[in-house]
Amino acid sequence: MFRLLVKAITDFKMPNKSSLAQAKGGHLAPTTMSGATLPFPDLCSAGWQPAESPTGSRQGVDSGRGLRITNPRHSRLPVCATTFRASLAAIFLAANACALPAADEIPVAKFTDITREAGITFVHNNGAYGDKLLPETLGGGVAFFDYDNDGHQDLLFINSTYWPGHIPEGKMPTTLALYHNDGHGHFTDVTKGSGLDISCYGMGVAIGDYDNDGLPDVFITAVGGNHLFHNDGHGKFHEVTQEAGVGGSTNDWGTGAAFIDYDNDGKLDLFVCNYVQWSPEIDRAKSYVLPNIGRAYGPPRNFAGTFPYLYHNDGNGHFTDVSAQAGVQIKDPATGLPMAKSLAVAPVDVDNDGWIDLVVANDTVPNFLFHNQHDGTFKEIGARSGVAYDAYGLVRGAMGIDSARFRNDDTLGIAIGNYANEMNALYVAQRDSLLFADEATQAGVGPASQKLLKFGLFFFDYDLDGRLDVLTANGHLEPEINRVQANQQYRQPAQLFWNRGDSKGTGFVRAAGQGRHRRVPAHRRARRGLCRH
Numbered sequence: 001m002f003r004l005l006v007k008a009i010t011d012f013k014m015p016n017k018s019s020l021a022q023a024k025g026g027h028l029a030p031t032t033m034s035g036a037t038l039p040f041p042d043l044c045s046a047g048w049q050p051a052e053s054p055t056g057s058r059q060g061v062d063s064g065r066g067l068r069i070t071n072p073r074h075s076r077l078p079v080c081a082t083t084f085r086a087s088l089a090a091i092f093l094a095a096n097a098c099a100l101p102a103a104d105e106i107p108v109a110k111f112t113d114i115t116r117e118a119g120i121t122f123v124h125n126n127g128a129y130g131d132k133l134l135p136e137t138l139g140g141g142v143a144f145f146d147y148d149n150d151g152h153q154d155l156l157f158i159n160s161t162y163w164p165g166h167i168p169e170g171k172m173p174t175t176l177a178l179y180h181n182d183g184h185g186h187f188t189d190v191t192k193g194s195g196l197d198i199s200c201y202g203m204g205v206a207i208g209d210y211d212n213d214g215l216p217d218v219f220i221t222a223v224g225g226n227h228l229f230h231n232d233g234h235g236k237f238h239e240v241t242q243e244a245g246v247g248g249s250t251n252d253w254g255t256g257a258a259f260i261d262y263d264n265d266g267k268l269d270l271f272v273c274n275y276v277q278w279s280p281e282i283d284r285a286k287s288y289v290l291p292n293i294g295r296a297y298g299p300p301r302n303f304a305g306t307f308p309y310l311y312h313n314d315g316n317g318h319f320t321d322v323s324a325q326a327g328v329q330i331k332d333p334a335t336g337l338p339m340a341k342s343l344a345v346a347p348v349d350v351d352n353d354g355w356i357d358l359v360v361a362n363d364t365v366p367n368f369l370f371h372n373q374h375d376g377t378f379k380e381i382g383a384r385s386g387v388a389y390d391a392y393g394l395v396r397g398a399m400g401i402d403s404a405r406f407r408n409d410d411t412l413g414i415a416i417g418n419y420a421n422e423m424n425a426l427y428v429a430q431r432d433s434l435l436f437a438d439e440a441t442q443a444g445v446g447p448a449s450q451k452l453l454k455f456g457l458f459f460f461d462y463d464l465d466g467r468l469d470v471l472t473a474n475g476h477l478e479p480e481i482n483r484v485q486a487n488q489q490y491r492q493p494a495q496l497f498w499n500r501g502d503s504k505g506t507g508f509v510r511a512a513g514q515g516r517h518r519r520v521p522a523h524r525r526a527r528r529g530l531c532r533h
């Protein structure tokens with residue numbers, strides 16, 4: 001039975017029970033389970049544990065010291081703040097010394113790479129030819145979804161392709177890849193003739209039955225405009241982007257997306273994240289260089305922000321762009337220009353009022369929380385709710401996102417994987433469901449994650465003990481980063497945190513026994529892996 005898909009760039013997406021689906025940075029529907037717990041974590045029993053690196057050296061409280069000032073992409077945190085953070089972590093370490101779990105208490109997580117034996121040969125192509133264009137650092141969403149309703153989850157890999165004018169001799173533009181699951185552990189490539197055998201500079205994918213015909217449809221984000229495919233049945237899809245009106249602009253760089261029913265009319269609407277204003281010409285003009293490397297992938301700060309899209313499903317195959325009137329076009333108050341640099345969205349009913357809300361992970365600008373106002377509009381309350389910044393009021397490089405009632409009560413947690421030398425975020429709802437505090441350090445998913453460059457992130461229960469654990473997929477975007485930052489590697493291991501539950505205090509600990517660490521390349525022709533637990 002397949003439990004986990006590990007991939008290089010971003011996490012995978014699945015439709016949840018209410019037909020929600022999302023892409024880039026999200027995954028499974030938040031799960032609500034019954035059970036009593038404390039409304040606040042008990043620091044003495046929170047279970048923070050300094051993690052062991054693959055080589056056995058200690059990571060943890062010291063891992064953050066002085067590292068941020070060497071980060072060329074996000075060099076923004078004062079040293080004094082970093083020192084304070086390390087001191088704070090030390091306090092938690094001391095406070096939690098009484099609660100560290102015995103080594104044999106942590107369930108062993110052994111995953112076996114079965115990609116090849118499962119018949120999956122897909123290799124992602126980012127088309128890099130040397131100019132180091134920023135989209136090459138992202139891309140490659142993937143979805144498990146049962147396109148033929150036979151009860152077995154199939155696989156759709158999103159691919160990028162060669163840049164115009166840079167197709168190597170003898171090569172063809174690369175396409176998406178659709179694999180059919182035979183139900184016995186084997187997948188067959190059924191891309192050809194499926195209608196999904198198109199070539200685009202793809203990024204993410206969202207799955208949802210927008211026309212309520214019982215067959216899941218496919219929305220793909222891409223550089224240069226997005227794509228909607230109607231599932232015709234029998235493994236056939238046809239593109240309906242134009243008549244549906246959801247293609248966006250050829251200038252767009254779509255990233256995360258989610259089918260949601262924001263107005264509760266029974267028809268799935270569509271929310272689409274955009275990253276930055278980008279073109280090859282804009283990128284080349286930035287002339288971003290690193291010492292000893294030369295031209296390098298530039299930080300998002302070098303590029304202007306964007307607006308996301310919200311499309312209302314009219315029910316006749318057409319969607320209406322309601323972004324402006326719905327309140328999702330957020331401007332930087334200082335400049336009046338579009339602010340979003342979004343990579344992922346988590347659709348979740350934050351306040352349990354029956355109306356879906358949206359949490360958006362933004363790279364180097366504040367995260368958004370769009371609170372549904374029940375009248376077709378959203379109010380952006382990211383800063384007020386506490387999810388916009390880190391504990392010091394600073395923005396981070398937010399990548400993957402997920403949400404879960406991880407304590408098995410009504411308390412919502414929103415986890416975000418951040419850039420290198422920035423901890424994961426774990427925003428936990430307080431007594432007010434619209435008020436969050438970042439408890440990553442106390443909960444155990446913070447300091448151990450600091451060094452890694454996190455991309456995908458999701459909650460899942462790897463040991464089937466009824467509690468949702470956390471996995472991050474990591475890797476740097478600059479192949480030669482180690483030449484300028486000694487603490488960084490291009491290939492980085494995934495990180496798994498076990499949710500130890502409430503009986504001994506709420507908290508996560510690094511999972512033991514992860515076996516041979518598979519270091520995941522962040523891009524280039526990155527191979528996707530399927531692992532069996």
Ligand SMILES: [Ca+2]
Pocket residue numbers: 145146147148149150151152153154181
């Ligand atoms: Ca199937």
Ligand SMILES: [Ca+2]
Pocket residue numbers: 208209210211212213214215216217231
């Ligand atoms: Ca459909």
Ligand SMILES: [Ca+2]
Pocket residue numbers: 260261262263264265266267268269313
């Ligand atoms: Ca709707």
Ligand SMILES: [Ca+2]
Pocket residue numbers: 348349350351352353354355356357372
């Ligand atoms: Ca709500």
